[in-house]
Amino acid sequence: MKALIESIVTPLVDHPEDVVVNEKVEESKVVYHLTVNQDDVGKVIGKNGRIAKAIRTVVYAAKTDANKRIYLDIM
Template structure:
């Protein structure tokens, strides 16, 4: 899965050599921590987060096929607050009038 993520990211970024992916396995979830050049963070996130959502959807589909859980986080290289600039997507079930909707 890391190879697929790396392939996608290197083809989106303007500085593909700066794409680095760290992998952490925590409590049954594989965390992919992506580091990119600061100039590429906007390209990876996309307008209104559409690009990163699409990347996460692709990774989620692959994860479901393999029966695993994944999380993709983006940090910017050479940023002193890199750990604070992480973007993550979480799915929280919301219950309304007997219906469960994922937001």
């Protein structure tokens, strides 16, 4: 899942070397923290959050464990 998030976000940003995805597994959920360069935050979020919503839609659709919810935090 980390590779999927990185492959979606990397072409969108000007500083692909600063894209970091951290995974935190909890009992009933998995949280992915996406961190990008401060200059690229607007590009990842998009106008009215449309790009962020699209990224979340793809990630949620690709989940592998049916018992855990997936969350994507963009920082």
